[in-house]
Every structure is written in structure tokens, then in C-alpha cells.
Amino acid sequence: MAATARRLSGRSRRTSALLLMLPALAVVLVFFVYPVIALSARSFLEPEPGVSQYVSLFADGTTRTILVRTLVVAALVTAVTLVLAYPYAYLMSLSGPGVRALLLFLVLLPFWSSLMARTFAWIVLLQPRGIVATLLSSIGLGGVPLLGSQVGVTIAMTQVLLPFMVLPLFNTMVRIDRRLLSAAHSMGASKFRALVRVFVPLSMPGVAAGCVIVFVLSIGFWVTPRLIGSPQQSLIGQLIETKVGTLLDFAGAGAISVLLLVITAVLLLVAGAGARLLLGSPDSGGRNDE
Amino acid sequence: MKEHQVRKTVFAASAVAALLAGCSTTEPSDSSSGAGRLTFVTYGSAFQDAQESSMIKPFEKESGIKVTVESPVDPAKLKVMVESGDPTWDVYLAGQQEVPAYCGKYFEKLDLSNIDKNEFAPGTVEECGVPIDTYSYVIAYNRNKYGNNPPTSIKDFFDTTNFPGVRAMDNNPGEGNLELALIADGVDRKSLYPLDYDRAFKVLDRVKNGAIFWSSGAEQVQIMEQQRADMILVWSGRGYEAVKNGAPYAPVWQDNAYHWASLAIVKGSPNKAAAQKFIDYVVSKEPQTRWAESIAYGAANLTATPKLDEARSDWDSSRAEHRDLSWQIDNAWWGKNQDEVMKRWIAWTAG
Numbered sequence: 001m002a003a004t005a006r007r008l009s010g011r012s013r014r015t016s017a018l019l020l021m022l023p024a025l026a027v028v029l030v031f032f033v034y035p036v037i038a039l040s041a042r043s044f045l046e047p048e049p050g051v052s053q054y055v056s057l058f059a060d061g062t063t064r065t066i067l068v069r070t071l072v073v074a075a076l077v078t079a080v081t082l083v084l085a086y087p088y089a090y091l092m093s094l095s096g097p098g099v100r101a102l103l104l105f106l107v108l109l110p111f112w113s114s115l116m117a118r119t120f121a122w123i124v125l126l127q128p129r130g131i132v133a134t135l136l137s138s139i140g141l142g143g144v145p146l147l148g149s150q151v152g153v154t155i156a157m158t159q160v161l162l163p164f165m166v167l168p169l170f171n172t173m174v175r176i177d178r179r180l181l182s183a184a185h186s187m188g189a190s191k192f193r194a195l196v197r198v199f200v201p202l203s204m205p206g207v208a209a210g211c212v213i214v215f216v217l218s219i220g221f222w223v224t225p226r227l228i229g230s231p232q233q234s235l236i237g238q239l240i241e242t243k244v245g246t247l248l249d250f251a252g253a254g255a256i257s258v259l260l261l262v263i264t265a266v267l268l269l270v271a272g273a274g275a276r277l278l279l280g281s282p283d284s285g286g287r288n289d290e
Numbered sequence: 291m292k293e294h295q296v297r298k299t300v301f302a303a304s305a306v307a308a309l310l311a312g313c314s315t316t317e318p319s320d321s322s323s324g325a326g327r328l329t330f331v332t333y334g335s336a337f338q339d340a341q342e343s344s345m346i347k348p349f350e351k352e353s354g355i356k357v358t359v360e361s362p363v364d365p366a367k368l369k370v371m372v373e374s375g376d377p378t379w380d381v382y383l384a385g386q387q388e389v390p391a392y393c394g395k396y397f398e399k400l401d402l403s404n405i406d407k408n409e410f411a412p413g414t415v416e417e418c419g420v421p422i423d424t425y426s427y428v429i430a431y432n433r434n435k436y437g438n439n440p441p442t443s444i445k446d447f448f449d450t451t452n453f454p455g456v457r458a459m460d461n462n463p464g465e466g467n468l469e470l471a472l473i474a475d476g477v478d479r480k481s482l483y484p485l486d487y488d489r490a491f492k493v494l495d496r497v498k499n500g501a502i503f504w505s506s507g508a509e510q511v512q513i514m515e516q517q518r519a520d521m522i523l524v525w526s527g528r529g530y531e532a533v534k535n536g537a538p539y540a541p542v543w544q545d546n547a548y549h550w551a552s553l554a555i556v557k558g559s560p561n562k563a564a565a566q567k568f569i570d571y572v573v574s575k576e577p578q579t580r581w582a583e584s585i586a587y588g589a590a591n592l593t594a595t596p597k598l599d600e601a602r603s604d605w606d607s608s609r610a611e612h613r614d615l616s617w618q619i620d621n622a623w624w625g626k627n628q629d630e631v632m633k634r635w636i637a638w639t640a641g
Contacts, residue, residue: 062633062641127516147518148502231461231503231639242636246462247629248369 036261043254053255063239063256070236071263073150073225074218077157081165081214082207084158089169089206093176107166115160119227122156123147126228148230156224161217165210172206173199205275212271216264236260327356328380328561328568334361336585344580345572352571355564365392372396372557380559381568384552387464389419391625397554398562404570409593411548413618419552420573421590423581426526426607426616427465427547430539435520444545447521448474448496455520458513461503463635464628465523466547466619467494473545473617483623485631491638503639514539525549527586530605541605548607548616550590582608 043053057063092103110118125132126146132155136144146152176199184194222237231238236256243253330346332338338361346357363383371377372395382397389397397418407415414421431441435455446453448471459467469482471493477486502519504510510524514532524532526541533539553572555565571577578589582596588608589596598606606612624631 060633062637065641123512128518145500226505230501231636234636234640239636239640242632244366245364247632248365249629250366250369 036257039250039254040258040261041254042251043258046251053251054259057252057255057259066234066236066239067259069233070219073154073157073233073235074215074221077154077161077218078165078211078215080154080158081161082211085162085165085169085210086207089166089173092166092170093173104170107163110160111163115223118160119156119224122152122159122224122228126152126155147228148232150229150233153225153229153233156228157218157221160224161214164213164217168209168213169203169206172203172209176202208271208275212267216267219260219263326354326564327358328559328564329358329360329378330381330383330568331360331363331379332383333363337587340581340585340587341572344584345577348577348580349568349571353564353567355567357568365396368392368396368556375558377556377558377560379556380561380565382554382556383422384419384554385464386414386419386421386550386552386619386621387624387628389416389552389554389625390622391628392554393418394557396557398557398559400555400569401566405573409575409591410573411550411590411592411613411618413621414550414552414590416552416621419554420569421550421552422573424548424550424588424590424607426543426588426612427460427470427523427549428526428529428605428607429542429546430514430522430524430529430532431542432517432520433538433540434517440540441521441542442544443542444470444474446542447523448493450496453521456500456502456518457497458502458504458510458519458522460523461505461639463631464619464624465525465549467523468631468635469617469619470523470545470547479617483620484627485623487631487634491634494638498638511535511537526588526605526607530586530602533605534601543612543615546607546612546616548613548618582606 044051046053088103088107092100095103124130127133128145128147130146132146133142133144136142136146144151146155180198180202181194184198185191189197219235220237221235222241225233225235226238226241229235240253240256243249243256332341338359342359346359349355350357360379365388368377368379368382371379384392384397393399393416399417400420402415402417402420405415405420410421411424429441429444429447432455433440436453439452441447441453447457459465468485468487468490471490472482472486473479475489475493477489502513502522504513504522507525507528510522510528511532513519513522514524514529514537515535517537522539526546529539529541553569555562555569559565573591575591575593575595578591578594579596581587582589582594583598586602586605588606590608592608594608603609607616
């Protein structure tokens with residue numbers, strides 16, 4: 001009796017949860033799924049049914065150049081973000097509640113201001129004779145053009161995307177049982193060795209999650225490269241925007257969008273498989289060292 | 291004028307937004323309210339404020355027609371609106387190349403019986419558009435850099451030997467980058483079309499290294515105030531704005547590209563009669579005079595008599611001396627070839 005009642009209440013809870021999700025689901029369906037399908041469909045239907053949009057996409061050298069550049073920039077930004085975020089997240093996982101809250105606050109701060117505002121702030125910071133330029137020249141790195149260059153775009157994108165790397169990393173690191181490190185010490189591993197052989201492998205799921213999120217967000221970036229970069233470093237988002245906004249070529253833009261979607265999906269699948277492999281045997285990370 | 295880029299910057303993901311506009315036209319259409327109202331879509335900011343005070347408010351008072359103003363214009367949204375058959379915009383502020391390109395497709399043919407073509411610059415009044423304002427795409431040079439030996443024509447803009455320094459121009463070739471390169475190379479203004487792409491890009495190559503490509507009006511002002519470019523092709527109104535803010539630049543009117551924006555009626559508009567009345571009014575002498583006095587854009591109606599101070603007059607695209615040195619883009623050619631030009635431009639800048 002009691003068990004049935006519990007199961008019933010469980011089911012009704014699930015029903016009410018579904019009902020609660022309905023508005024969000026409807027929004028996603030109408031404002032995301034439908035446009036994506038409509039845009040994709042157009043890319044196969046115009047100017048005539050078939051794959052002509054895709055053929056011309058791959059035949060066009062400019063699109064290929066920009067696509068490759070986008071992937072390279074995304075990889076670069078992911079790498080820089082990881083290098084910056086890893087020690088930061090590590091520090092967060094080590095510190096007490098007060099310091100941790102402060103560090104978390106600092107990471108989340110950018111989330112509370114608009115992307116546009118931050119990008120315009122970067123324009124001010126990166127301008128010639130601006131703060132960053134002065135700082136760089138004081139350490140002997142003067143003369144690096146920041147506005148309208150890949151360096152500037154990478155700096156700004158890294159700042160914007162940093163939280164997306166720090167949070168998954170922290171989330172993983174804080175769950176790592178630190179007694180494992182003590183165990184490694186007790187068996188004679190140096191602090192560094194214990195970190196590399198025990199901690200780093202255990203943090204890999206966080207690394208994978210952070211890298212995927214940052215990479216996927218990077219390939220779709222548009223505002224930052226548009227405002228801070230120059231057309232000579234334009235990314236695929238800008239090409240899509242030109243096709244839609246200026247040329248009204250919805251089908252061509254749809255084809256590029258589908259391509260990006262495919263790249264993202266493949267990446268997520270690969271990362272998912274990789275993470276499952278790592279999670280399946282969490283102690284196998286350092287096995288190839290010797 | 292053509293603040294396309296600003297709009298684009300603010301309205302990211304326009305593909306999705308545009309498609310949404312197509313599937314969510316549940317707003318009540320204006321058809322029931324007849325000739326008593328219309329919706330005018332224009333660019334925002336100071337530009338819109340000036341239009342409201344100099345043209346729209348007086349029109350409402352005079353005609354009794356209620357005008358709803360929206361911004362910004364967005365050709366992608368226009369396309370979706372017309373395709374869905376239920377436009378919520380009636381009058382559209384169109385870039386000059388959009389008029390012939392969209393005529394009959396996204397724009398209605400106009401009734402020009404109340405428009406005297408002689409009051410406007412030749413070629414600016416078209417089947418689907420009447421000009422409402424003008425500006426020029428003009429060279430501005432840094433006086434601190436070239437004070438003793440200032441550039442005098444577009445030839446000097448592309449001459450980095452005698453005029454070394456950083457160049458800046460629009461990231462959209464629609465203002466005339468390719469045409470200006472050809473003029474600098476000695477091509478006669480009358481035989482610019484069809485554009486000789488290879489020749490134009492060869493000239494543009496001379497200044498490409500280190501060049502800045504701006505995408506918005508605000509960016510032009512910022513580049514001039516920070517003196518990031520020694521010579522910059524700018525919209526005359528923005529050049530004036532930067533100079534007024536203290537940027538040490540001066541215009542070179544030789545070879546300036548005379549531009550305008552037009553009013554068009556959105557295809558399928560339920561308020562065509564009111565829209566036509568609105569257009570007839572705002573391009574007439576008085577509103578045009580008030581317009582030119584309230585903002586650094588020129589009056590499209592050449593019978594307008596705005597009183598301008600000297601600094602403003604220096605940057606006025608409608609001034610007779612400046613118009614004498616100007617040339618105009620072939621809109622009809624552009625309407626047909628825009629895809630090809632853009633493709634080649636993107637390949638040159640980004641490829």
C-alpha cells in the first residue's frame with residue numbers, strides 16, 4: 001500500500017515536473033528548434049532542391065579559409081583559457097569558504113555585465129596608448145597592435161569565456177578526494193609527481209567539459225571579433241551575418257550554420273566518448289608514463 | 291547615414307530573429323485602422339530624434355495621421371515580413387542600393403505625381419524611392435600629420451610613398467571603395483561600370499597592410515578622436531562630429547562620393563495612402579530645411595535653405611561647391627551585382 005502510494009506520488013511528481021517544463025519546452029521549440037529546422041531546410045531547398053549550397057560552400061576558397069581560421073582561433077582561445085583557468089580553479093578548490101566565495105565572485109562578475117559592454121570596455125583598454133598597450137611596452141613588448149589584431153581578439157575572447165572553463169574545472173576538482181594525494185605522498189611521490197599522476201588525471205572530466213564548452217562557444221563568436229578584430233581576421237560568424245544581413249542569402253547562411261552545427265555535434269560526441277572512457281577507468285590517466 | 295553596421299552589431303543572430311519574425315506575426319495588423327496611421331522604420335539614436343522633431347511631429351500635426359517610429363531598419367527582417375505577406379512596417383528608410391535592388395520585390399512602386407524631380411540631385415528620385423537625406427563618403431586627413439603637405443584627391447589616399455601612414459575605410463564596399471580606387475588609378479568617372487575588380491583591388495592592395503576597416507558610425511568617430519588613422523574615408527556627418535569633438539582632421543572634397551537614403555513603401559503595406567502622404571511631406575522644402583539644421587546630414591531636397599555655421603558647412607554634402615566635386619554610385623549596377631562585389635570584397639579582406 002505504502003509502496004504503491006509512494007510510486008503514485010512519484011509518478012504524479014514526474015507529471016507535474018513535465019508540466020512545469022512545458023513553457024520552457026515550448027519556448028525552445030518555437031524560438032530555437034523551429035528556426036534551426038527552417039534555416040537548415042532552406043539550405044537544401046534554395047535556389048533548387050539539392051546540395052548546391054554545400055557544393056559551392058566547399059568550392060569557395062574564402063569560406064574554407066575563414067572556417068579553418070575560426071577553428072584555429074577557437075583552439076587557441078580554448079588552450080589559453082585552460083592554461084589560465086586550471087591554476088585558478090585549483091586554488092578555488094583548495095581555499096576556505098571565504099576566499100573561495102571571493103574567487104567565485106570574481107569569475108562570475110563578467111556574467112553580470114552585458115557582452116556588448118565588456119567588448120566596448122576592451123576597445124577602450126586595447127586602444128593604442130591605452131592601458132594594455134602601455135603595460136606591454138613597459139615590459140618590452142611594445143608595438144604589438146591590439147585593436148584590429150588576432151592578439152586583441154584572443155585576449156578579449158579569453159576574458160569573456162574564462163568562467164565557462166573555470167566552473168566545470170572547479171566542479172570536478174572540488175570533488176577529488178585529496179586523501180589520494182596524501183596516499184601518493186606516503187608512497188614516496190613528490191608533491192609535483194602526485195599532482196601530475198593523481199590529481200590531473202582525476203580532473204580530466206572537468207578539462208574535457210570546459211574545453212568543449214569554450215571551443216563550441218568560440219566557433220560561434222561574433223560580437224567580439226567583429227568589434228575588436230579587423231575583417232582580415234574575420235570568423236565564420238561574421239560571414240554568416242554578412243550573408244543574412246547584407247546579401248539576404250538565407251540559404252547560403254543556413255548551409256554554413258548547418259556545417260557549424262555538424263562540427264559541434266561531432267565534437268560533443270567525441271568529447272562525450274572520451275569522457276566516458278576516462279570516467280570508466282578513472283585511475284588510468286597516468287598509465288603511459290613509464 | 292548608412293548605419294547598417296550599427297544595427298547589425300546590436301542585432302546579432304539576425305538569422306534566427308528574422309525567421310522568428312516570420313513565424314510570429316500574431317500582432318494585429320494595421321489594416322483595420324485605414325489611412326489614419328502608419329509605421330515608419332528608421333535608424334535610431336540622434337538620427338531618429340532629428341527626424342522626429344523636424345519631419346514626423348509636424349507631419350502628424352498637419353495630416354492627423356499617427357506615425358509609429360521603429361528602429362533599426364533590417365533588410366533581413368524586411369524580406370521575411372514581405373515573404374510572410376503581413377508586413378508591420380509601412381515606410382522603410384532604404385539605403386540607395388536597396389531601392390533598385392528591392393523595387394517591386396520588397397518595395398511598392400511609388401506615386402511620384404507630387405514630387406518635382408528637379409528639386410533633387412539627378413538620378414536620386416527613383417521608381418521605388420525618394421531621397422530623404424544625403425551625406426558624402428569623403429576623405430578626412432590628420433592635419434597634424436599632413437599639415438604642410440595636405441592630400442588633395444583620392445590619388446593621394448592611395449599614394450603611400452608621398453603620403454605614408456595608416457588608412458581607414460568602410461568594411462562595406464557599398465560606399466564606393468572600389469570606385470574610388472579606380473578613380474585614383476585614372477579611370478574616368480563616367481566609365482567606372484562594370485567595375486574592373488582586378489584593377490581596383492590592385493590599387494586597394496597599396497593601402498591594405500595595416501589598414502583599419504570600420505563597421506559603424508561610432509567607430510569612425512572613435513578612430514578619428516584617437517587618431518588611429520592618418521587618412522580615413524568617412525561619412526561627412528561623422529567627420530563633422532569627430533572634428534567638433536576636437537579631432538584634428540580636415541575633409542578633402544575632391545572625388546567625394548555623394549550618397550543618399552530613400553524612403554520606400556514596404557510591399558503589401560496596408561497603409562499605402564498614408565505612407566505616400568508621409569513621403570510627399572517629409573521630402574518637401576520646410577521639413578528638409580529643419581532636418582539639415584538639426585543634424586549633420588544634408589537635405590535631399592536641394593531647394594531647402596538651411597542656415598549652417600561655418601564648421602558645419604565645411605562638412606556639408608549638399609553644399610554646391612562640394613556637390614560639384616562629387617560623383618555618384620550606379621545603384622542599378624550595384625543592385626544587380628551586389629552579391630559578386632561582396633564575394634570578392636570578403637575574399638580580399640578576409641580570405
